[in-house]
Amino acid sequence: MALVSSYDLMKNAKNFAIPAFNIDNLEGAIAVAEVIRNLRTPVIIQTIPRTLNYGGIATYPAMIKALMSDCSVDYAIHLDHGNSYDLVTQCANCGFSSVMIDGSALSLKENILLTKKVVDYAFPLNISVEGELGIIGGKEENEFEAEARYTKVGEAVEFVEATNVSSLAIGVGTAHGVYIGTPVINIKRIAEIHAAIKTPLVLHGASGLSDTTVSDCIAAGITKINFATELRQAFTKGLRTALNKDAEVYDPKLYMRDAIDAIKEVLHSKIRLCYKLNK
Numbered sequence: 001m002a003l004v005s006s007y008d009l010m011k012n013a014k015n016f017a018i019p020a021f022n023i024d025n026l027e028g029a030i031a032v033a034e035v036i037r038n039l040r041t042p043v044i045i046q047t048i049p050r051t052l053n054y055g056g057i058a059t060y061p062a063m064i065k066a067l068m069s070d071c072s073v074d075y076a077i078h079l080d081h082g083n084s085y086d087l088v089t090q091c092a093n094c095g096f097s098s099v100m101i102d103g104s105a106l107s108l109k110e111n112i113l114l115t116k117k118v119v120d121y122a123f124p125l126n127i128s129v130e131g132e133l134g135i136i137g138g139k140e141e142n143e144f145e146a147e148a149r150y151t152k153v154g155e156a157v158e159f160v161e162a163t164n165v166s167s168l169a170i171g172v173g174t175a176h177g178v179y180i181g182t183p184v185i186n187i188k189r190i191a192e193i194h195a196a197i198k199t200p201l202v203l204h205g206a207s208g209l210s211d212t213t214v215s216d217c218i219a220a221g222i223t224k225i226n227f228a229t230e231l232r233q234a235f236t237k238g239l240r241t242a243l244n245k246d247a248e249v250y251d252p253k254l255y256m257r258d259a260i261d262a263i264k265e266v267l268h269s270k271i272r273l274c275y276k277l278n279k
């Protein structure tokens with residue numbers, strides 16, 4: 001059981017998805033390791049550039065590797081929303097086994113060029129590369145705007161052929177952060193893209209989606225699902241509750257335990273959902 005690339009975990013996923021959990025700190029990493037040690041389901045542990053700015057690029061893979069060393073399971077350490085070639089190379093040198101390069105704000109042509117450059121660098125190092133096409137992130141759009149944000153099937157075909165990317169994050173109506181109102185996800189578009197390309201598909205912005213919607217996304221062809229916001233909410237709520245409960249407490253090891261346990265609860269439910277385990 002070892003550190004592997006995200007693609008190694010995703011390539012055989014069919015009718016289930018690999019959960020990818022964003023961690024911000026030691027407590028998030030402890031929560032994931034404790035749950036995985038027990039459940040033994042493959043997992044992707046990931047961080048965004050802002051987190052790496054906060055704690056240091058080398059800190060996260062070192063911490064994750066140490067904590068996962070006695071978990072009998074394959075796992076990946078992934079850079080989520082990598083925003084430059086330079087950051088990708090730094091992460092590769094620090095022990096990440098998987099990276100995302102997010103060129104979705106660029107033109108299709110520029111996105112292809114950047115993603116291909118990262119693929120050419122990463123593949124010889126056995127590091128898989130997630131690309132992104134379409135827009136993830138809008139809140140309440142009208143129908144016309146929503147259609148413009150969805151990943152187009154033809155562009156997805158062109159993108160994966162030109163880049164040979166390991167996996168593709170698609171825009172199908174999800175958004176990062178907290179949803180205002182009920183999100184409408186274009187399940188049909190997931191199925192259309194899945195039918196057109198072999199590349200494993202990634203769903204971002206899954207925090208706040210109903211279990212039914214997540215299951216529908218998996219059935220339509222999603223094989224990696226990112227969870228971030230709900231973990232941050234659980235951590236903060238657990239911490240706040242612990243501090244409110246005892247005004248005298250001063251040892252972080254005591255009150256952080258409540259925060260870790262709150263994260264673990266969310267991890268359990270998302271892992272069960274992604275792997276279709278019995279509740």
Ligand SMILES: [Zn+2]
Binds near residue numbers: 204205
């Ligand atoms: Zn994302």
